[in-house]
Amino acid sequence: MLKTTVSFLFILSVIFQTRAQYTETINSNRPGESQGAFAVGKNVLQLEAGGFMGNDNHSLFYTDTDILGASYGLRFGFLTEILELNFFGAFQQEKTLLSRGAVEEEFERANFKQNTIGAKFLLFDPYRSLEEDKPNLYSWKANQGFRWKTLVPAISVYAGANFSWWDNPYMFEGESFISPKAAIITQNNWGRWVLVINIIADKFTEEYPTYAGMATLTHAITPKFAVFGEYQGLVSDIYADDLFRGGAAYLIGKDFQLDISGLINVKDTPSRWQVAAGISYRIDMHKDEEYIEEDGESRWRYEEGEFIEKDESNEEN
Template sequence: MRKILACLSLLSLISFSLQAQYTETINSNRPGESQGGYAVGRGVLQLEAGPYFGNDDHALYREETDILGASYGLRYGLLTENLELNIFGSFQAETTTIRIGNTDEEFKRSNFRTNTIGAKYLVFDPYKNAKEDKPNLYSWKANQRFKWKTLIPAISVYGGANFSFGDNPYLYEGEGKFSPKAAIITQNNWGRWVLVMNFIADKFTEEFPTYGAIATVTHAVTPKFAVFGEYQGYISDIYADDILRGGAAYLLMDNLQVDISGLVNFKDTPQRWQIAGGFSYRLDFHDEDEVLEDSYDGPRDRRKQRSQDSGFQFEEDSD
């Protein structure tokens, strides 16, 4: 645990070297499961939360589980635009029905399914100091040519610690109450489209670590409405799966977003589905006098620069 805290402290100490992108509207990780490449912005405190319900049907064990829970996230931009401190977690209650002979037995459990405190740090921003491509007045073909540099993503690193207190039924026998989590996060912004990738190593000091990846694609349909699709894969001796998510978010105001989403998987041990809804709200104490002159996000006017997180890149209405 002390090593993890030392790593987080080191991130804080080196966080003065870069400038990321603060945006006029909220940027949220919801409703997807991935983290976006950019921090919320210095001085910004943001809450992301919402309930979910679903069902797991395990064909092999002849058991069915009804699930009701709530997920939450609290994010804060500290010291610089590049550094974000955060805590993510979920509380879940389950009722499992198991067929034993000719009778059904019910078992209940509830506790915090996950709790992770950590820090995300932007180490590379391709839009920093980028200059706008000027049109070629003599060649239409040159103007239409694919720009390979747009494939270069923003890159962040994440380090955190999972923690649990008391007798938690969601821990397997022998699992420690504290364990590390690390991730590499990439993000590409292509106008109304955003691609986010997370590569995750979770509980890698435990007997049964989990490794996984998440790919999230978001499209801004209108200045206030966006949709997303997401793939998540787990590899572990305890639980392995492939999950698809989809959903939408709506921007009610600059600091408030609401969302809805659902998930399904590809196997029957167990077969899963869930539906979730929620909101993201920020308290914006960012320095209003700070002007972003060294960040650029393509050929749009700077006044149209909006949310850059995994989530939902809403674009400004035309003046």
């Protein structure tokens, strides 16, 4: 029993001492739909929200649906650099025109399409776990060659719960008011390029689960301006599709981001398009932990990303 307790405490100490990649500028999931592998950072509170509009046209059901809605997310770095608690949701209003010959009918529905509370945990960070390559003093070619370890991604896991309430028209008959959602997330950072992959199982305990795969490639053209492309494949007995997104984000200050994006698909049951715009804003309460190192007779303090020599005379006073 004592051995188990000691082992458990050791694992906890390793987890809570691990540092992920807190960034000096905001780290937002927008404007794509995928989640990055890294948390926002300990004690960072971040809001991600936007509006969207679009159209679905179904060639078999003879329906034409105009869509208007808003999406929102709240992310918080909790206890440690590698744990994030989050809440994502969307409210959607639809107006559908059903045409059968000379007869036309119009239907409307509006409600919360998604509300999900979850947690993301960083399991592996190659930028800290893998030993950095040392320069080869005898071979210029070896130094310029491809480094296979750059293909190793950061890996996170996500677990959450979907919540629905009241008489929600977006729920299927017999669907539970609470259902699970889980994901495996990977991320590769290659300079100005970032590749994020999400493998998602949504409502997998229900009669009609949805499984999805997403790949998002982002390129920073300048330190403030980035573009992205995204593919999302959906597999479900109710709705399966291939979705393509693209867009751009612009950084205004280190804590504020604007974004625009668009969506299309490749089939006509239904054919879809959508445009969106949004913002991301963070309240940065992150602080680097103090690190003191004895170096001969000098003492150093790690603060705000750099080592500062302590003035011992002032401390004594």
